[in-house]
Amino acid sequence: MAPQTKEERLALINENLEEVLDPQIIEEVLDSGRNPKIYWGTATTGRPHCGYFVPATKIAQFLAAGCEVTILLADIHAFLDNLKAPIELVNQRAKYYEFVITEMLKAVGVATEQLKFIHGSSFQKSPEYVMDVYRLSSVVSEHDAKRAGAETVKQSNNAPLSGLLYPILQILDEEYLDVDIQFGGRDQRKLFVAAKDWLPKLGYRERAHLINPMVPGLQGGKMSSSDEDSKIDLLDSPETITKKVRKAEAAPRVTEGNGLLAFVEYVLLPTSALLGQKEFRVERHEQEPLVYTEPKQMYEDYANEVLTPQLLKPALSKALIALTAPIRAAFEASPEWQEVTTKAYPPPEEKKKKVKKVKNKGTHYPVRKKDGQGQDGVPAAEQQAAQNQEAGSETQAA
Missing domain, CATH: 1.10.240.10 (Tyrosyl-Transfer RNA Synthetase)
Structure with a gap:
């Protein structure tokens, strides 16, 4: 049962968060008498790890606070991020993520029937969405797009253009999922700040943003699906x-x-x-x-x-x-x-080991024409005896 007071609901929503951007937006929604709508997105690239229990715990608390929660399986984002997920595997990986996230949430006592899973590709290819991608691309600079995705999208000296589209899509998702709040890790902060600036340029309203701490990996640094x-x-x-x-x-x-x-x-x-x-x-x-x-x-x-x-x-x-x-x-x-x-994570193909070809260096003796025969038909045994005798004569002469 959801807490009855506004303060109790806010306490659950904010518990264990590292930062809340524009908390007044959440309060205004609660004051209006309706439930806050939150989305959490995850790009379907590498296999989810135990660090995903951190957002799962918060999702459970959001539900307990009476929030409406959407989980975005960002399949197109996965493809845009420097081909981390080949296009042939994107759909299968999205299915894998839905399986594993559902069971992970069940493992911590979350009633998953309250959740809504949406694949990014189900709305990110619509004419309206694509037109908004063009519109936002016309008012956002290359520098700002690169900066917004600096900690989320793989960067390189000659990065593909898709990496610049990634933050544009993520920010537009807030509007097309019709949410009040986006929730994510500390590595999303620059994207969240950009969203406050970019969405109003298209006439869309600002959203609140909830930032979760990132759990260090077993060897220090960030816990990563690729490591x-x-x-x-x-x-x-x-x-x-x-x-x-x-x-x-x-x-x-x-x-x-x-x-x-x-x-x-x-x-x-x-x-x-x-x-x-x-x-x-x-x-x-x-x-x-x-x-x-x-x-x-x-x-x-x-x-x-x-x-x-x-x-x-x-x-x-x-x-x-x-x-x-x-x-x-x-x-x-x-x-x-x-x-x-x-299908989503096929085992890597084993490389065939090259068999080293042994080079036939031959011998210093004349090649035999046929069994028992040396060069010019002379029996091999006689030929060997003659060579030995010749070598002995040369030694005596020396």
Whole structure:
């Protein structure tokens, strides 16, 4: 049941966010008596990883606050971003994303029938939308388009023009999805700021923007779908999860940029709260377990070596294996999902190993004409004896 007061709804919407742009827009919608409409978009490129639990947690909170939530499977965006998703695979990857995001949300207790999934290609090819792409392209400079997509679109010295179209499409999506709010990670901030400036140029209203923190990867830096060592896939086996966590970078006492601690703060604690008991439990040999309900004490214990990497890693592995177990079970029970996975992410073709051809260097003896015969029909044995005798004579002469 949605909270009854405006303050309660705002508290849920804003919880654990890094920043809110134009919060007054959200308040005005609530004051009007209708439910805020929010969209979260994801480009269907690499396989989603456990960092996706961060937006999933917020989506659950938006629903609990009575918001109408749309998930945009941005298939055309995926193609525009430097061909990260070949056009032949875009449709299959969008289907894969819908499968995996649905099961991920179910794993944290979200009633997925309240969600609306939309493929970008279902409206981004309409005449009206395409005309607005042309209109916005005429009033946005190359410099501003490149700047808006700097942290989202792959940049290079001779980048394709599609990378400049990417931010234009994302900003127009706010209008065509008819939402009040766009939600995304910190890497989207420049796009969100550009949206405030660009949409009014076409006579469209501004939207509010909710910015989520980004969880560091297992080796530091951003958790990325394209970097296997930085992420844990939502379908990774328990053995793989344990192995990746064991190898993760986690210097003793260092809390800044610690991907494991951040994962507990932004994924394990919020998801355990959604499932009914907010806690992260760390077992200790012959001692009482450490039980954390808030991240502050966990960070302090880690800085003081009460909580060590040797204690943290197995506890995190255990919690993550339990969290992802329903997703793996759903995958194993769905032949359709398995088929889509194979089509969306076909295994790389094995390169045929070149067989090194052994060069026939021959011998220093004359080539035989036929079995037992040397050059000019002389038997090979006699020819060899003559060569030996000749070599001996040369030695004596010397």
